[in-house]
Amino acid sequence: MTLAHDKPTETQPEVPEGHVRLTIDGQEVIAPKGELLIRTAERLGTIIPRFCDHPLLDPAGACRQCLVEVSMGGRPMPKPQASCTMTVADGMEVKTQLTSPVADKAQKGVMELLLINHPLDCPICDKGGECPLQNQAMAHGRADSRFVDRKRTFPKPLRISSQILLDRERCVLCQRCTRFSQQIAGDPFIDLLERGAQQQIGTSETADLEAAASTTPSGEPFQSYFSGNTIQICPVGALTSAQYRFRSRPFDLVSTPSVCEHCSSGCAERTDFRRGRIMRKLAGDDPDVNEEWICDKGRFAFRYATAPDRIRKPLVRGEDGQLRESSWTEAMQVAADALVKARDGKGIGVLTGGRLTVEDAYAYQKFARVAARTNDIDFRARAHSAEELRFLASSVVGTTPEHVSFSTLEKAPIVLCVAFEPEDEAPIVFLRLRKASRKGTRVAYVGQWTTSSVRKTSGELLACAPGAEAAALDGIPEHAKDLHEALSAEGAVILVGERAAEVPGLFSAVQRLADGTGARVAWIPRRAGERGALDAGAVPTLLPGGAPVTDAQARAALEQLWRLPEGTLPAEPGRDTAGILAAAAAGELDALVVGGVDPDDLPDPQAARAALDTVGFVVSLEMRPSAVTERADVVLPIAPTAEKAGTFRNWEGRDRPFDVTLQNTGALPDCRVLDTLAVEMDVDLFTQTPKAAWADFDRAAGAVPRTVEAFQAEPAAAQEESTNGHVKLSTWRQLIDNGSLQVEEPHLAGTARPAVIRLNAATAERHGVVAGELATVRTERGALTLPAEIADLPDGVVWVPSRSPVGVYEALGVGHGGAVQLSAGSGETGGAA
Amino acid sequence: MTQAPETVFGDDVVAKAQELIGRYPESRSALLPMLHLVQSVQGFVSREGIAFCAEQLGLTEAEVSAVATFYTMYKRRPCGEHLVSVCTNTLCAAMGGDAIYQKLSEHLGVGHNETAGEPGEPGSITLEHAECLAACDLAPVVQVNYEYFDKQTVESAVELVDKLRNGERPKPTRGAELTDFKTAELQLAGFFPEDEERFAADVDGPSAAEETLRGAALAQERGWIAPPMPEEGSRG
Amino acid sequence: MADTASKTDPLTPVLTKRWLSPDSWRLSTYEQLEGYTAIRKALRMTPEALVELVKEAGLRGRGGAGFPAGVKWSFMPPNEDKPHYLVINADEGEPGTCKDVPLMMADPHSLIEGCIIASYAMRAHHCFIYVRGEVLHCIRRLNNAVREAYAAGYLGRNILDSGFDLDITVHAGAGAYICGEETALLDSLEGRRGQPRLKPPFPAAAGLYAKPTTVNNVETIATVPYIVNGGADWFRQMGTEKSPGPKIYSISGHVERPGQYEAPLGTTLRQLLEMAGGMKDGIPLKFWTPGGSSTPMFTAEHLDVPLDFEGAAEAGSMLGTTAVMVFNETVSVPWAVMKWAKFYEHESCGKCTPCREGTYWLSQVLERLVEGRGTEEDIDTMLDVCDNILGRSFCALGDGAVSPIQSGIKYFRDEFLALCESNKRELVGASA
Secondary structure, X not given: OHHHHHOOHHHOOOOOOOEEEEEEOOEEEEEEOOOEHHHHHHHOOOOOOOOOOOOOOOOOXXXXXXXXXXXXXXXXXXXXXXXXXOEOOOOEEEEOOOOOHHHHHHHHHHHHHHHHOOOOOHHHOOOOOOOHHHHXXXXXXXXXXXXXXXXXXXXXXXXXXXXXXEOHHHOOOOOHHHXXXXXXXXXXXXXXXXXXXHOEEEOOOOOOOOOXXXXXXXXXXXXXXXXXXXXXXXXXXXXXXXXXXXXXXXXXXXXXXXXOOOOOOOOEEEEEEEOOEEEEEEEOOEOOOOEOOOOHHHHHOOHHHHOOOOOOOOEEEOOOOOEEEOOHHHHHHHHHHHHHHHHHOOOEEEXXXXXXXXXXXXHHHHHHHHHOOOOOEEOOOOOOOHHHHHHHHHHHOOOOOOOOOHHHHHHOOEEEEEOOOHHHHOHHHHHHHHHHHHOOOEEEEEEOOOOHHHHHOOOEEEEOOOOOHHHHHHHHHHHOHHHHHHHOOOOOEEEEEHHHHHOOOHHHHHHHXXXXXXXXXXXXXXXXXXXHHHHHOOXXXXXXXXXXXXXXXXXXXXXXXXXXXXXXXXXXXXXXXHHHHHHHHOOOOOEEEEOOOOHHHOOOHHHHHXXXXXXXXXXXXXXXXXXXXXXXXXXXXXXXXXXXXXXXXXXXXXXXXXXXXXOOOOOOOHHHHHHHHHHHOOOOOOOOOHHHHHHHHHHHHHHOOOOOOOOOOOOOOOOOOOOOOEEEEEEEOOOOOOOHHHOOOHHHHOOOOOOOEEEOHHHHHHOOOOOOOEEEEEOOOOEEEEEEEEOOOOOOEEEEEOEOOOEHHHHHOOOOOOEEEEEEOOOOOOOOO | OOOHHHHHOOHHHHHHHHHHHHOOOOHHHHHHHHHHHHHHHHOOOOHHHHHHHHHHHOOOHHHHHHHHOOOOOOOOOOOXXXXXXXXXXXXHHHHHHHHHHHHHHHXXXXXXXXXXXXXXXXXXXXXXXXXXXXXXXXXXXXXXXXXXXXXXXXXXXXXXXXXXXXXXXXXXXXOOOOOOHHHHHHHHOOOOOOOXXXXXXXXXXXXXXXXXXXXXXXXXXXXXXXXXXXXXXXXX | OHHHHOOXXXXXXXXXXHHHOOOOOOHHHHHHOOOOOHHHHHOOOOHHHHHHHHHHXXXXXXXXXXXXXXXXXXXXXXXXXXXXXXXXXXXXXXXXXXXXXXXXXXXXXXXXXXHHHHHHHOOEEEEEEEEOOOOHXXXXXXXXXXXXXXXXXXXXXXXXXXXXXXXXXXXXXXXXXXXXXXXXXXXXXXXXXXXXXXXXXXXXXXXHHHOOEEEEEXXXXXXXXXXXXXXXXXXXXXXXXXXXXXXXXXXXXXXOOOEEEEEEOOOOHHHHHHHOOOEHHHOOEEEEEOOOOOOOOEEHHHOOOOOOHHHHHHOOOOOOOOEEEEEEOOEOHHHHHHHHHHHHHHHOOOOOHHHHHHHHHHHHHHHHHHOOOOOXXXXXXXXXXXXXXXXXXXXXXXXXXXXXXXXXXXXXHHHHHHHHHHOOOOOEOOOO
């Protein structure tokens, strides 16, 4: 007060528009209007203690730990104010615990009250050592307790999902977890129960309620793809994971920043390890990408790398047909000899899989083009199409966050999701869409039913039959004028998912819609490595940086950079994944080099396996035994993400570099293995290290001129009507399923969404299918049986998860948009191989 | 689980639930009455009742459980035919409420929120001690199914529960003729007897306790009045 | 102040006058006794003029806080960009308070007429009456009255050809004292746990369904028709300058004739006791509350404190709901305080730390103390804990919870000490 008045006004700095001037502990500060006192103080370096406050959650004012004294215009407010809920105002004078005995006593009083019912189990609590309550109590609490009566106790702990455990007596009821679940994730499966001193966090399962004798529904567990975030933001040890509980002490852990290897969002993470073993992963704080959240797959799925069957030494198939461990030297020689022969014979095909770093993808394509002298390379270990590749070449390669980013989504007036289920396929994109929708962004979906993504983003659904998405998009200008108009607004975005490759004409329709409205289009693949592999040139038609392989100038530039004789780079576009496998099966290729590919992800797993069986020689770069290693002649072990450095390029085109977390494990990144293999083939790739590979890629992408050809949309295709009692199949992968990076995680698997067949009531009735009972979809290939659930799908359409647990391609031989027979019950078994 | 609620709550209950939703600008407002409705069917809020409300309102079961466990009128265990509530807040307690509760507890052999007899069967009684029931001038008060039995004594309260156990339905001092807990809950959900005469009779149940009228009666007796209102047009 | 009250008769039945009539709750009775005449006047006035009238009358909220009703109404936006709501707080549950329940039973139409006028003044077209669930007969009478009012054209579309539309929904609560706090009430009405909301935004900006909303007490709104009919000057003839009007004093406890006494604001306990026949059986007064258990207790020293908003505050308490609970010398103060402490513990919503943990702690200490296992140190600890709750909790429930303890110790510390020292058990309750 006096401070401010003593100062002559002319020396005061101007208060910018939209800002106010106030003092905190006598120090003058200019703050943007609307800023909470607790943040303003923090900017001045004064940390006001808090438990319920979290910058990404709506203020609650519940814990009352952050009380400060406030005066307005020289008049003190009668009570201390919660600095986490009060915003700055001009002329305000704030006194924190540093200068106000009242605030200090208020804070100490609250601290004492928080501790009267808190157990003294810090020595066995996971949070011990990194616990805000513990730290606060140590710093400012009383040494002794005046509370001598009965502490509140609860039976402990409660399992609120297969992964999350709740110790209610440790809880300080800050509601961070419930607010996160309600506001951020949209999964209010945990909530406050009871009231007063008995108030507690719980699920409907843990609520003190009885079932009547007649039926026994059990309630709903805390089933959320984002549940792990509640553990991380819990300011005490009330929430713990089954995975990490009692495993380690924070001070025994070494932490490294890392990047998530699962989806294409490229979340910042922190990986904590001890004695060469990862103990846990936490969300990193990256406001541009994942803010402070990650999904449960990103958090909990990491023990695949320490699975007992991890391949740690090269394997060579012996005379007896069995794989045996060998030296690197031997394996490399065997592989190189065969590959050289194959190259000089009918050729080599390279399938990389979608989980590579940019550096590794770059090494694969360079291996293909330089060592194998072919453009027969494709990263797409999934359904794909030539239309897709043309779209990627014209509209995706080389785009950066300037084009469409997470923050673009947050600010967009409208986002249209096409053949894309964000919560399952890119959970952090989903969170950003939900955040946007809560602030007014309109989110629309072209899909089959009101999925949880639709619901939780207050989305509108343009329902269509699977396969009819292109027609649905083409109908927008005429039949959904309102939507068309909205998409024409500045900042409108269309997101298209990998499933679009399964719908002929859909990329063309997306392009037509974008051309007609001016909306920006972004492609969001499911896997972490796809976007990077595309930009690195791990496709049959594009060179690193995106120039077409048919571009002589581009090839010449690259040849110069790679110091290759002129004309050595193959000029003809190569085969795509399906083409490579078909060629291998037909004896038109002599060898395959295969990265992380699971045949079950491919549209025809049987054909893929047959191709691997047929082809003369298979080199597999793998971490764990797979359908490919089973058929490989040489298996070269490669490093999991945590044991190598590299860069994921996320769907935005943002580079997400990371360093080695676990040093000196001896595991080699793909780029190094390929480099050595190439050397054995007498070729230099200059990809010995990820750093070298990146430098080479960077030069290549910069040196090769790229002429972007506009995408030539294919004309709209006529839809064939489903007949003879068939129903159309809609399918995509749920986030948590039987993916190969989720092995060894039973607690995570327990939080997977149940696998069901979804269909509408009329379709169910027509086929005699009863909700809750088994139903079967079938093709000539085989059948898939799951419990039925009624949802708002179009008539004559069923939805099944692609790999939960059965692979749809494997079981049925068809994918999204395929025709299947539907029947009640489990049907006969068999059919599927 | 998706089927269970329908098996307990029939089409008529679903129709009522939908009617409740229609009374409010936003559906979630119907949750409190809907939980009363659930109690009118089962005599308590069961897990099925939670699932039923969640389904009707598009909420999670956790959200419904959060609400159901917050309010004391939602009972967690099956209730008796009648709910007997004894006010034991300070004033009623000092005037005899504590003694009444203690006596009834002994007499019925049950504690707070416990039921004497088989829940739901005729003559069964759930006992509770209640917070202030807003009838302090008539202390100590007891309620049966939320109808007032004012100015009770230990003896009158014992007599009251004995009659209830015998299937009698003593008349409340203020309120409608006694029914049972479930019927009262249906009314709390906002569904009153469809029979007009019955409803009118309920509405006309007594309310004019001597205490309620005391001030007005005293003023009348002594000729005390509020200042007369000015004639129309004379005020500024 | 005290003599301003003497300009009128000791009792001024306005709201309670009609209660004496047989079947006072029926529309026909109400109409015979000038019912629904005020809306005819009000609907011819502008909403602004009505707000101004209520401001001029100086009507202060009868729910406990005494905020000027007209001022509160004037916070509502002057446009109808969003729907406006009027919500009646009929969640009467403050211990000792028993005025709204008899009012709604005896004369529900006066509340409904008040709702119509207030809704019109605030441009609301939907009014909710949130009644605590435990008062079924009230809920029944209100439902009946609403039906009658619809049938007679006082509710619904184009009321009395004024062009004004209004719907009233009677909503039963489910047992939670905290829902008397207006923002908790709104959350409860939205089908949530009744926990108070952050303010700002205030209900007038974002209340029910985040729309402009005013929450008023039953007695406040039931008073409005009389102000419309009698005018501001008439209303101000009763009560005091700052606390004008009549008020229902609910006298309970150890008096000869407990009941509802409608008297001008500023009436003293001495005057009320006289009307209520004095102390029961002549046993002397020991302590009393001016307006419910959340208002610090008074003693016989305070017999002449004018019971208006200013008078009660100046004497160290609050007017609250004019729930005058009278206790005689047979009652142990520590026991009474312990009973109230348990009440607040039971009713604390659990949202904030000071109230949730503080009431848990205090009630345990008090129970122990009453059982004779307390120490003098406990008394000081309790006062310090009270200090850490008062003004630190999220809403006023925490403040209310410490009132009986602080005031009880203030006036009767010796009695607490005595329990600690010699485990005395002669007083009623202390031996229970």
